Amino acid sequence: MENTYYLAKWMNGELSEKELLTYVSAQEIADYKRIISQTNRYKKPGINKEKMLEEVLKTAEKPALLKKRSFAVFYRVAALLVLSISVYFFNKTTEENFDTNIGEKLALVLPDNSEVQLNAESNLSYHKSDWKNHRNLTLEGEAYFKVEKGAKFSVQTPHGTVAVLGTQFNVLSRKNSFEVTCFEGLVAVTYQKKRYLVAANNSLKLMKNVPTLSPFSSVLTPYWTQDKSRFKSTPFYKVIAAFERQYQLKIQYPEYLKKELYTGEFTHNNSEQALNSIALPFNLTITHKKKLVVLSK
Amino acid sequence: MNSRELIQFCDEKIFSSFFTNQIDALHSFIFYKCGNDALARDISQEAFVKFWENCSKIIPNKAKSYLYTIANNLFLNNYSKQKVRLNFEKRPQETSNNESPEFLLEVEEFDQKLQRALNNLTEAQRVAFLLNRIDGKTYKEIAVFLDISVKAVEKRIHKALKSLRKEIDEL
Numbered sequence: 454m455e456n457t458y459y460l461a462k463w464m465n466g467e468l469s470e471k472e473l474l475t476y477v478s479a480q481e482i483a484d485y486k487r488i489i490s491q492t493n494r495y496k497k498p499g500i501n502k503e504k505m506l507e508e509v510l511k512t513a514e515k516p517a518l519l520k521k522r523s524f525a526v527f528y529r530v531a532a533l534l535v536l537s538i539s540v541y542f543f544n545k546t547t548e549e550n551f552d553t554n555i556g557e558k559l560a561l562v563l564p565d566n567s568e569v570q571l572n573a574e575s576n577l578s579y580h581k582s583d584w585k586n587h588r589n590l591t592l593e594g595e596a597y598f599k600v601e602k603g604a605k606f607s608v609q610t611p612h613g614t615v616a617v618l619g620t621q622f623n624v625l626s627r628k629n630s631f632e633v634t635c636f637e638g639l640v641a642v643t644y645q646k647k648r649y650l651v652a653a654n655n656s657l658k659l660m661k662n663v664p665t666l667s668p669f670s671s672v673l674t675p676y677w678t679q680d681k682s683r684f685k686s687t688p689f690y691k692v693i694a695a696f697e698r699q700y701q702l703k704i705q706y707p708e709y710l711k712k713e714l715y716t717g718e719f720t721h722n723n724s725e726q727a728l729n730s731i732a733l734p735f736n737l738t739i740t741h742k743k744k745l746v747v748l749s750k
Numbered sequence: 751m752n753s754r755e756l757i758q759f760c761d762e763k764i765f766s767s768f769f770t771n772q773i774d775a776l777h778s779f780i781f782y783k784c785g786n787d788a789l790a791r792d793i794s795q796e797a798f799v800k801f802w803e804n805c806s807k808i809i810p811n812k813a814k815s816y817l818y819t820i821a822n823n824l825f826l827n828n829y830s831k832q833k834v835r836l837n838f839e840k841r842p843q844e845t846s847n848n849e850s851p852e853f854l855l856e857v858e859e860f861d862q863k864l865q866r867a868l869n870n871l872t873e874a875q876r877v878a879f880l881l882n883r884i885d886g887k888t889y890k891e892i893a894v895f896l897d898i899s900v901k902a903v904e905k906r907i908h909k910a911l912k913s914l915r916k917e918i919d920e921l
Contacts, residue, residue, distance in 0.1 A: 457905075458901075458904035458905055458907070458908035459908070460907070460908040460911040460912065461889070461903075461905070461907040461911070462904065464882075465889060481915065484918070484919075485911055485915060487860070488915060488918070489883070489911075491860065491861060491864050492864070492868075492880075492883045492884070493883060494840050495838035495839070495840060495883070496838065496839055496840070496884065497777075497778060497781060497787075497838070497839075497884055497885075498781075498787045498839060500773065500774070500777055500791060500794075502769075502770060505773065505791070505794075505798075506766060506770070506773075506798075508795060509769065509795055509798045509799050509802060510762070510802070512795075513799045513803050514803055553807070556819070556823075557807055558807075558809065559807050559809075560809045680812075680815070700823065701823060701827065702823075722815055722818070722819050722897075723819075723822065724822065724823055724826055725826060741826070741827075743827065743828070744827055
């Protein structure tokens with residue numbers, strides 16, 4: 454039927470009372486009218502904005518950035534002393550360091566205007582003073598890079614080195630996964646002293662410790678930069694690890710599921726929806742125990 | 751986007767105006783979800799505390815969804831199992847006040863039934879219905895707000911009306 458949600462349409466003035474009569478009786482309409490007019494009298498409790506804002510600013514610890522700055526002043530003084538002594542021995546460089554926690558993402562711009570997006574539970578660092586000569590970063594975790602054209606740009610990871618000239622690519626380097634995805638241009642990956650070239654729309658993935666190249670259907674940026682995680686035949690424990698990086702929740706699940714393969718995606722913006730996306734395919738029931746979520750048959 | 755913009759939420763003025771713009775909608779949203787005013791205030795306040803503490807890590811066009819994610823997680827982690835107990839203040843009725851006591855009693859009774867029926871709606875239906883009725887948001891605005899389609903909003907509101915009538919009938 455055309456107006457399946459006739460009540461909503463009618464309340465919104467899109468359907469006349471006469472038309473509504475073809476769906477429900479006059480008595481029902483009277484009931485609905487009464488419900489609506491009574492609800493219209495309700496108002497929600499007001500809040501004292503100024504007081505609450507004051508409270509928020511008072512309760513919160515000083516933002517991390519401000520803290521970092523005051524530390525920086527302290528270090529600058531200390532560094533000056535150390536530098537004056539050690540300047541003969543080596544050229545100390547200032548290191549910029551970025552960390553993300555569970556459920557956090559961070560976007561930053563490098564001194565040459567290259568852009569980086571950092572996924573949850575990742576660490577990225579580079580030497581600022583040395584940047585002009587060497588575009589060199591260290592990464593643990595996952596990040597998406599949009600590199601400005603220029604000198605060689607390289608990313609060091611515990612698994613290997615990824616080097617490019619100017620392109621867009623994603624690097625994932627975590628405990629037991631290493632994956633480099635190229636979205637534009639050409640990327641060179643050095644893994645165990647061997648060089649692999651990854652062209653646009655291809656990804657290099659470690660399968661049982663063997664680097665394997667495979668094409669992927671074109672997306673513009675990695676899924677996680679669009680606030681979702683997507684998997685294709687991925688072991689369940691890796692999916693859970695990815696979930697726990699996005700939400701402040703720990704998940705318990707039956708041991709036999711560990712190596713089961715999961716294909717699907719979950720959002721980073723709604724933990725309940727995300728849990729359902731993971732649990733439903735395996736027909737699991739979700740139970741909340743404070744910060745612990747138990748999945749069971 | 752440059753690095754200046756990235757830390758804009760650490761500016762107390764910018765944070766304060768973001769707070770002032772968002773607090774009402776956030777409070778409504780949580781209030782309709784859990785039906786408890788004190789709790790909704792606590793969660794909203796706590797969410798802003800976390801937001802402020804992490805200001806340097808916030809991507810400007812994700813600020814709002816970041817805020818709601820924090821609030822939603824706080825709600826899910828701590829309170830989602832509590833019973834919903836809505837309690838609304840009422841605007842004075844417009845009709846004259848020389849009605850019979852029986853009539854007033856009947857109105858009072860109906861009011862209690864309605865509030866109980868509202869508590870028994872599903873969370874999704876209650877949020878959509880009350881955002882429309884009490885906050886005066888249009889279906890389109892609710893759809894954008896909840897990140898669902900207008901059709902889905904209509905479905906929730908339609909079902910909300912249906913089950914309200916049924917509940918009141920049975921009480």
